[in-house]
Amino acid sequence: MVEAMENIASKKAQFLSNFLAKDTDVNSSLAKQEALKALENLEFPTTRDEYWKYTRVGKITSAKYSQIPSFKVSDISNYCIEGLETYRVVFVNGFFSEELSDISTNQGVSILPIAKARKENTDEIEQYFGKLSKHKTQFFSALNTVFNTNGVFVKIAKNSILEKPIHIINITNAESAAFNPRNLFVVEENAEVQIINSYETSSGSSFTNATTEIYVKEGAKVDSYILQNESDTSKQINEIDVLQESNTTYSATTITLNGGLVRNNHNIEVRGQGSETNLFGLYLTSGNQHIDNHTIVDHIEPNCESNEVYIGVMDDKSTAVFNGKVFVRSEAQKTNAYQQNKNMLLTDDASAYSKPELEIYADDVKCSHGSTTGQVDEEAIFYLRTRGVSEANARKMMICAFAHEILDNIKIEVLREMLEIQIDERFVLVESL
Amino acid sequence: MLRIKNLHASVDGNEILKGLNLEVKAGEVHAIMGPNGSGKSTLASVIAGKPDYEVSGDVTLNGKDLLDLAPEERAGEGVFLAFQYPVEIPGVSNVNFLKTAVNDIRAYKGLPPMAAKDFLKMLKEKQALVELDKKLTSRSVNEGFSGGEKKRNEIFQMAMLNPKLAILDETDSGLDIDALRIVANGVNKLKSADNATIIITHYQRLLDYIVPDYVHVLYDGKIIKSGTKELALELEEKGYDWLTKGVESSELKVKS
Ligand SMILES: Nc1ncnc2c1ncn2[C@@H]1O[C@H](COP(=O)(O)OP(=O)(O)O)[C@@H](O)[C@H]1O
C-alpha cells in the first residue's frame, strides 16, 4: 500500500518535472499559489472519479515531454478562415508570434499576450486571474494555473461592440511537447464580442492543456467558437470557465474535427437574471480517437434560459463521451433548460457514452433532456440509392445532415461554410460497413 | 424491356416471391393488383435492389441483368420506384439530393454534371408538372410532408430522373381525387414509346386515369391471372376470392 502510494507520488513528481524548469514567478499571483498547493495534494484523475469515468489520462501523464522546439510558420493563411476579417492572435508552439498576429485595435478593445499584460496591467489581471478556474480541485487546471506561459488577455470596454471577431490560433509542431495556454476574457457591461479559438497541429503529437476564463458582465454578449483540429496522436485538455452576469448571452460552439485524446470541460456559472446560455458541440471521431465533452451549466438566479445540443459521429474504433450537467438552484425559478445529445455510430467498434443530467432544486422550471445513439438509417440509404445516388454519397449525405444541425447555429457565415466543406470532404470516402 | 423469369425472393427463410414471371414491353402500362401481403411491394423492392432479400431467378432490363447491380446502378439503367411508404430524411434537402441523384446518374452514363442553370430550369418545369409546392422542394426530403405530399414528391422525383421503367407502388393510396388527377396526369405526360410503367394498386380508381394495357393478379408470390383492363373492373366487382380459391388451399389456411 505504502509502496503503491510512493509509486504514484513518484509518477506525479516525474510528470511535473516536465514542467518545473519553466516556472519562474510563483509569488506573483494568489491563484498560482493556490494551484501550487493543489498540485501537491491532488493526484492524477482516474476512472474511479465520476468526473473522469470514461477518460483515461495515462497517455498524458506517462508521456515524456521534450524541450519545446522552435518552429516557424511561414504562411498563416492556412490557419485563417478564408474571407473573414479578424483580429488575430497567433501562438506557435506556445510562443506569441508578433509577426503573424494582428492585434492593433481600436478604442474599447485591448488584446494582449497575457504574459505581457501581466507585467503591464498586473493589478487588473490579478483581479480576474484564477477566480473562475477549477485549479483548487482539478489537477490539470492547477497544472495550467502554475505553469502557463502565454495566452491572450482580452478586454472589451463597456458598450463596445467589436466589428470583427478575435481569432486565436494555436499551432503546435513538436515530436512530444506540452503546452499550457491560458486565456482571460473580460467582456464589460453591454459589450459584444465574437471569439474563435483554433487548436491546430502542424505535425507531431503535443499535449495542450488549455484554460480559459471568460467574464460576461451585465448585458454583454459573447459568441464563442472552439475549433479543435489536432493530430491523431495529440492530446488536449481544455477547460473553459464562464461567469455570466444578468441579461447576458453566452453562446459557444465546440467543433472537434480531429484529435487523439480530447477532453473539454466547459463550465458556465449563470449568476444573474435574464441570461441566455447556448452550448453547441459537434465531434467527429475516427481511428482510435477519444473525445470527451463535459459541460456544467449552473443556474443560480431566476428567469434564465439554457440550450444545449451536442452531436457526434463516431467512425472506426473511436469513442465519444458526453456528460452535460445542468443545475437549477432553489433560487433559480422560471429557468428554461434544454439539453440534448445525439450520437451516430458508423461501425460496430465505435462507442458513445452519453449522460445528460439535470439537478433541479427549484419547482417552477421547464427542463428537458435527452440522448440518442444510433446508426445510419439504412432505409434512408436505400431510398437515396434508388434515386441513383452512389452509396458513398448517400452515406455522406446522411452523416452531413446529422452534423448540420450544429453548423446551422454558427453565426459567422464564412466559418459555417468552411466547416461544411471540411465535413463534406471528410466523409467522401465513407464506405458501407 | 423488363423481363422477369422464375423470380424467387425470401427473407430469413420465408419465401415471399415464389417463381414469378412477367414481361413488360416498351410503351406499355401494366397494373399489378392483389390482396395485402401477396408480395407486390416485395416485387418492387427486389427490382429496385433492396438488399434485405435472398433472390434467385432472372430480371433483365433491355437485356441487362439487374440482379447483379447495386440499387444506384439500377437507377442508372433507368429503374425508378415510387415507394408505397417514402422515408423521411431530416437534414437532407430535396434540391441537394436531387442534384446529386441527377449528376450521379449522369456520371453512371458517362455524362458530365448538369449545369446549375439547366438543373434549376428542369426543377421548375417538373415542379409545375406535378403542381408541387415550391416550398416543399427546398425542405428536407419528405420531412413533415402529408401523405399526399409524399406521393406527389415521388412523382416529382420520377419526373426529374426520367426513368425507363417506373414502378408506382400504391401511389394512389392517401390521395384525394384532385391529387390523384394531378399525379395521374403527370405520369401520363411522362409516358412515351420507349419507357414503361408498372402500377401497383388496390383500386380501379387510378386505372381510370392511367389506363393499363395489361392487368395482373399477384397472389401468394405468383402471378395467378393476367388480362386486359377489363380484369381490373371484374376484380373491383368480385374481389379476389373467385381467383384465389383454387390456389393451394393448404397454404391459404396458414395465411388466414
Ligand atoms: N423485409 C421483410 N422482412 C420480413 N417480411 C417481409 C419483408 N418484406 C416483406 N415481407 C413479408 O412478405 C409478405 C408480402 O409483403 P408485401 O410485399 O409488402 O405485400 P403487398 O405489398 O402485396 O401488400 C408479407 O407477409 C410481409 O410481411
Ligand SMILES: [Mg+2]
Ligand atoms: Mg405493398
